[in-house]
Amino acid sequence: MDVNESHSVSLKLLVDRMQSEVVFAEANHDFVDILFSFMTIPVSTVLKLTGDQTFSCMNNLCASVKNADENLLLHKSCREVLLHPRSAAEIYCRNLKVNWYETDGIEYFECGSCEQVNYYWQNGLCSCCGRQLCNELKLPSPSPNLPGGFTKSTTRFMITSDLNVRPISTMKGLMLLNSLGGGENNMLEERTIDVGKDEILQLLKFSLVSKNPLTKAFLRLVPPSNNSCNITRLDSGSVNVDHSQETVSSSAKTEEMISLKLIINSVNNTLLYAEAANDFVNLLCSFLTFPIGFLFQKNSYLPFNGCMDNVYKSINNIEVELFKSPLMKETLLESRLAPGLAQIKKVISIKDATEPKYHGLMGHYNAKRVNISSMSCNRETVIANGFFKGPSSFMIMDNLAVMPLSSISGLCLIKKMQIPFDKIVEKEVVIGENEAIRLFAASLVAENALTDAFLRDEIKQEQQDKYTSTLLYMYVSFSFL
Template sequence: MENKINLKALVDKRSNKVIFIESDHAFVDVLLSFLTIPLGTIIKLGREHSVPVEIGCINNLYSSVEEIDARELRSDACREMLLLPRNAAESHCKNLVLQIDHNAKPTQYFVCSRYCLATATSKFFSYYPGLLCVGCMDTMHREISFSVDVASAFVKERVRLLITDDLQLISPFCTSIVSLFTKLEVTNRNTTEELHFNIGVDEVMNLLISSLVSKTPLTETLLKHKPVAELNHDNNYQAVHIDPQTGGEMVLMEEDNISIKLIISISKNIVCYAEAGEDFVNLLFSFLTLPLGFVTKQIQDGSLKGCIDQLYWSVQDLNAQYLKSNHHKEMLLNPKLVPGFCYNSLLGIEEAAYYYLGSGLTTDSSLIHSNRSSESFKIEPTDHNSSARGFLKGPAIFTVTDNLVIRPISTIFELSVLDELNVPFTDIEERVMLMGKKLALSLLVASFASDSALTNAFISEPYQE
């Protein structure tokens, strides 16, 4: 029998909109878990639940990975890393009351036949069987499991919070409620009514999608029962600001920059397509592994159609008394990649650290310091450098369209792109660019919030029909 969560909602009868809902930690944890989900997983979940969502150009990236020839990839594991990206907060999400990714395979861990990890003679493991153990050079094919006991994912178990229609978390105190009512111009209690909802996995999935495309996702999910399906700006791109902690002018070594050739329509001032090496495509493919919270953090000007950024920033303002620890708050505000999934340093995202604690894994280093067991130590995958080399074999050249459809370089494909855009040969120019950290983050944001990623990342004033 499917689990359900009971929600109590206060609804404005005049506008037929949710004012706020009341819930205990179970629903709050589900909501906060959205920030930890990789973008590729969101695409996969949308397909599985028959509620596909167009997240800028991310769908095209996902489809490009599906369609790329296996001979272009370093290994079969690379495709799996991108189409089924792992969540660094997996252990904290596995006990959620409602599991939207209930079909996900649990992460597998392999050690050598000598079981080096258990005897602490080696501090390495592998996600995939067949690799060599760094400690003894034996094949790592013995699967082991780690026990994880997380009763509540992120907030304390007796926590109760109010959640507004645009997913802000507020305390259930009079001052917060009065401020909310004033903002929504609700002056008469007679214009409101209390409704009860029992929601399941389908409603949570709809809520996730609606949070990306609507300012009123609770209303869309609970009262209209239909999520909006597209996240783009209809080619009317609004500039976004990069987090000053990760953006700005960066001093990079020459090898840290990525060179790309842009084919631009002079009259329309748009990028028709780009020709680039495997390093650029590796960067684009890595977007699928990024947690939603990391992407949301980069968007600070409110230009998104949805309100997932409201959830993110309300976590930042949330009183520490509601969260289990500072570590849990950090997991939401600065979500990390699973160890071994970091392609390069251009995006500024870190890998989580895994610590072996007795018979379990944890990402909380503070638990190590307080544990006296000699078996407590940091571990990392033996193949953790594989993603640093990228997902693709090289050298290779690819054609990348403005909306991030990626193909091995093909003149016929490029001609079809120009035909579709109605751009003649006499109207194009080539422009070679070096992309560093700032442009990489701009491209990430444009890929998420627009269906013209290359134009919006590299050209300041795109053509408008």
């Protein structure tokens, strides 16, 4: 498929003309499959697709990878792997009606011994049996034999303004109108729009930063129509139709731990920067390869800037019978890395997806098959041991800009901020899975990720202590009057 080829899906909107807002939308499986596919997009790909600077910490991390000295990288291809990671669910996204994933030119590699299909070259050895890879496979997109998406083609859904998705129902629509307020006549009208790739990417962006992404992304597309209808919202009180989901706990633990030194201004307990070895930087960079859905899988209770967490909750709450198979629902809820991206020293227990077998893949695709021995291959993609060489030391700023550790740069920063040297303290933190997941969340939703992940509780406690001391002082002073 030519990624620039014009494809679109139809979307019906119920619009409040007085508020200039989308109340909710109705759509068939094509649009909902696209919305659900957002869960499978690697973080680095999200940044590339949205072209936005909202996620400042992750953008700083991407820039650091882009500008990193090649001598610090384990292999030349590590930069490409981090900036353009594969999606574990890319096969299921190839035939989406509007395709956000640029599938042209994607290569797979076949093992001649066990018929495993590898996503990455890995020095030409099969990740399953370790023997030599023999063929390169190029899959056409789309494939007429493999329908895209996750939900059954006969289903229709309603999508609220904050991206709660549920099977379509008249009563649910009435309950939704009721929950938005009652007793007031509001001018609501129906509008039908065609949504293409540009609009889908706008929705992706606003779903991460806005509480009303349908309005932000789509309301500007069409002028008001004459097909308005007066609807009186019910006045019998608010009805809560929001679906809830229990917090997904990280019960699976790993034994790997990573240490990090925080350089802190003790005057106001603010972080200047952190010192770390390559193992921490490998952990940090691995976040770029994580599917965005992993954040909601592990942190569904966090107050996100946007409302993509509602998409995850909706997937969890929709009956499995509406999906093409239980595997499709599981693929969206249990985020995995593309095969080959998991590292040996892995603090966070996120798994690799299962690599397909050759005959299973070829049963759906008429792939172009090229014998590797006839090609002039100069590939080098070994990522199982991380991305940066060790032993090496790095300076990580609060906004996740990463650079080689420099005492001179650190001293210049301290001098520039006019901090007395005796007020600089070092604090060592040990990072396990819980701390790493907290850092992953902070890197997406905070402007100062390290402070938010490792010092926020202490700062809050310090502020509480000051508040308590002030109240105590006022009480004592008042007692002496």
